[in-house]
Amino acid sequence: MNDSPATVLSRIQQRSLGIGIVVSAICAWGAYVHWTRFLQAYLVAFFFWLNISLGCFAILMLQHMIKGRWGLVIRRSLEAGASTLPLMVLFFIPLLAGHARLYPPPPTTGFKAVYLNWPFFLGRAVFYFAVWVLMAWLLNKWSDDQDRTGDPVFQARLTRLSGPGLIIFGLTITFAAVDWVMSLETGFFSTIYGMIFMVAAALAAMAFITVMAMILARYKPLSEVATAERFHNYGNLLLVFVLLWAYLSFSQFLIIWAGNLQDEIPWYVSRAYGGWGVIALFLVLFHFAIPFVLLLNRPITKSSRALAGVAIALFIMGWVDLYWIIEPAFRPQGPQLSWMDIATPFGLGGLWMAVFLQKLRKRPLLPLHDPRFEEVLEYD
Amino acid sequence: MAGRRLYGLMAEFDTPEALLYAARAAREEGYRKFDAYSPFGIEGLAEAVGFPKTRLPVLVFFGGLFGCCGGFFMQWWANVIGYPLNIGGKPYDSWPAFIPITFELTILCAALTTVIGMIALNGLPAPYHPAFNVPRFALASRDHFFLLIEAEDPKFDPKETQEFLEALHAQEVSEVEA
Numbered sequence: 021m022n023d024s025p026a027t028v029l030s031r032i033q034q035r036s037l038g039i040g041i042v043v044s045a046i047c048a049w050g051a052y053v054h055w056t057r058f059l060q061a062y063l064v065a066f067f068f069w070l071n072i073s074l075g076c077f078a079i080l081m082l083q084h085m086i087k088g089r090w091g092l093v094i095r096r097s098l099e100a101g102a103s104t105l106p107l108m109v110l111f112f113i114p115l116l117a118g119h120a121r122l123y124p125p126p127p128t129t130g131f132k133a134v135y136l137n138w139p140f141f142l143g144r145a146v147f148y149f150a151v152w153v154l155m156a157w158l159l160n161k162w163s164d165d166q167d168r169t170g171d172p173v174f175q176a177r178l179t180r181l182s183g184p185g186l187i188i189f190g191l192t193i194t195f196a197a198v199d200w201v202m203s204l205e206t207g208f209f210s211t212i213y214g215m216i217f218m219v220a221a222a223l224a225a226m227a228f229i230t231v232m233a234m235i236l237a238r239y240k241p242l243s244e245v246a247t248a249e250r251f252h253n254y255g256n257l258l259l260v261f262v263l264l265w266a267y268l269s270f271s272q273f274l275i276i277w278a279g280n281l282q283d284e285i286p287w288y289v290s291r292a293y294g295g296w297g298v299i300a301l302f303l304v305l306f307h308f309a310i311p312f313v314l315l316l317n318r319p320i321t322k323s324s325r326a327l328a329g330v331a332i333a334l335f336i337m338g339w340v341d342l343y344w345i346i347e348p349a350f351r352p353q354g355p356q357l358s359w360m361d362i363a364t365p366f367g368l369g370g371l372w373m374a375v376f377l378q379k380l381r382k383r384p385l386l387p388l389h390d391p392r393f394e395e396v397l398e399y400d
Numbered sequence: 401m402a403g404r405r406l407y408g409l410m411a412e413f414d415t416p417e418a419l420l421y422a423a424r425a426a427r428e429e430g431y432r433k434f435d436a437y438s439p440f441g442i443e444g445l446a447e448a449v450g451f452p453k454t455r456l457p458v459l460v461f462f463g464g465l466f467g468c469c470g471g472f473f474m475q476w477w478a479n480v481i482g483y484p485l486n487i488g489g490k491p492y493d494s495w496p497a498f499i500p501i502t503f504e505l506t507i508l509c510a511a512l513t514t515v516i517g518m519i520a521l522n523g524l525p526a527p528y529h530p531a532f533n534v535p536r537f538a539l540a541s542r543d544h545f546f547l548l549i550e551a552e553d554p555k556f557d558p559k560e561t562q563e564f565l566e567a568l569h570a571q572e573v574s575e576v577e578a
Contacts, residue, residue: 273496274496274497274499274500277496278488278497280488280490
């Protein structure tokens with residue numbers, strides 16, 4: 021334990037950057053050789069990391085609204101996660117370049133013809149990113165100002181932005197999920213869809229943040245405030261998101277299964293049989309049943325190591341979930357794993373982690389003038 | 401008091417800190433059969449009294465399991481064996497349709513087991529408890545704090561225990577009739 025968090029974080033950052041550059045270069049070669057297959061793998065990887073950025077952004081606003089003591093320990097990680105959103109704009113460019121290859125042509129008549137045409141699609145994407153980047157920037161800027169001046173006005177501003185911000189987040193991620201994923205199968209529609217992405221984002225981000233908290237809690241200054249009680253809180257949050265994910269995913273399935281209409285049902289027919297059916301069962305077990313039972317156990321949620329183990333499993337299952345939602349659009353007959361499916365998340369992830377840690381290292385790991393700060397040191 | 405059996409000795413304190421300190425001291429001294437009474441929850445008191453690990457979670461798990469299996473079986477039996485109806489051309493044992501009620505019965509049975517199990521494991525209802533033989537004990541639900549060491553405790557000795565409790569700065573130590 022002689023290491024300081026600064027040296028540990030910079031070591032992880034260097035390795036992430038190395039992995040990111042090397043794997044991204046290999047993926048770029050893959051894109052050159054097999055452009056369509058690359059785009060399909062890339063869409064899953066893009067959404068995997070977008071979920072973590074957006075999830076951090078949403079949980080950051082949530083803890084500004086609730087002001088629970090659990091927010092203090094992870095606030096800096098959440099801010100750093102939200103500040104990676106400009107990087108996601110950069111990551112979106114290959115999807116724009118391959119738009120015509122990746123998405124089926126929109127129908128020529130009706131509402132979908134108006135909605136899914138290319139200029140409108142592009143305009144909406146610009147709008148979502150503009151809103152996300154701007155709000156994430158404000159949340160970080162006011163937090164910096166609060167650190168520097170200690171003026172309570174900044175906490176009030178953060179809270180005031182977070183309320184409407186959460187509503188805007190809910191609407192934009194819903195439309196983004198419809199635009200970028202649901203439109204892969206133009207016949208299908210579901211109104212719960214956006215909410216499933218919202219919860220998936222929150223779950224992936226919470227899992228990621230829990231692992232970060234476990235690493236940071238080994239060193240000062242976080243070791244003093246990241247108590248077993250805090251990890252118990254994170255375990256409960258993970259449990260809530262797991263339950264909500266299962267509830268929403270099952271509701272969508274139940275409604276479409278009961279309706280049994282020819283527009284919607286093919287989406288589940290391809291995903292519930294054969295190879296995709298095996299993955300669906302795998303999701304029920306490892307994205308719901310087993311984490312659910314584990315997270316009910318207090319000895320697990322109160323130990324940072326055990327909880328981080330569950331969080332890592334949920335983090336990986338987040339990718340499986342996205343793979344199961346997105347990939348059957350291209351291969352309804354069954355999964356065919358390509359090396360690019362595995363490589364692209366590492367390529368993007370390495371670069372993402374490097375940017376995330378750059379931001380995290382720049383500031384003290386505890387927000388200096390957070391009103392919860394003295395309260396936590398006094399009572400815990 | 402002549403002729404009546406002694407249930408234990410009760411010490412009265414006027415602050416939660418004093419009670420917590422007394423409970424810890426009693427535990428260190430070797431007493432095991434004693435209980436603390438307070439108008440509100442005190443952090444650390446349960447550990448000081450040596451609260452046993454509760455079996456309630458196990459009961460709740462089986463309650464939930466019963467609701468889950470029972471709820472599913474009830475619907476399966478009604479739809480497949482008892483009164484099979486063709487609904488939308490779907491098979492009789494259409495399990496997705498059974499899930500919401502299965503889920504709700506799981507929660508219902510688990511919740512009922514929690515409440516009833518909690519009451520039963522607490523030994524309630526108890527129409528008679530010797531602690532109420534001390535008139536001032538009514539203050540335990542207002543603003544006073546009590547520690548009761550039972551006579552059944554192997555370390556209990558009327559004289560020594562009395563002295564021990566008095567040394568803890570108890571306001572008053574009274575005998576509790578059985």
